[in-house]
Amino acid sequence: MALKILYFASLRETIGRGGETIDLPDGAATVAALRDWLAGQGGGREALLTAKNLRAAVNQKMAGMDAAVADGDEVAFFPPVTGG
Template sequence: MKELNILYFASLREAVGRPGERLPLPEGVTTLGALREHLAARGEGWSALGAGRNVRAAVNQRMAGFDAPLAEGDEVAFFPPVTGG
């Protein structure tokens, strides 16, 4: 079974109520953007990942666009934009 290791950081961690999860790669989810939509569809706090929200992502510790392909065993991280001060 294809699985992803998903990590949530900062305010996204608070919104979804967990630091991460292992998730079987859902049927038809082949890109980072499709995974984001799949997770956001869970409702409630998960809407923090939804379209129109300012979310950044990385695949295997490299910044990635939402058109990036996903493969078995990938580590995906979602986080809000980082601001300095």
């Protein structure tokens, strides 16, 4: 399934890009499975596994690692937020 992936803050810098469009092979369609698959693609994406307190959003809403992802979703990965 096609997914739009976004990276922010320190993750964006480590991975060297703000986002990408991917075609995730069939299988367990959760944020955690997506994270693991991306990390396996290399190119700095291993940071998804080593990042402390990795956070995610699905379609611009905060989501846990067990949240489902579906074709066409926008999934963002980022460190804990530090605004205000």
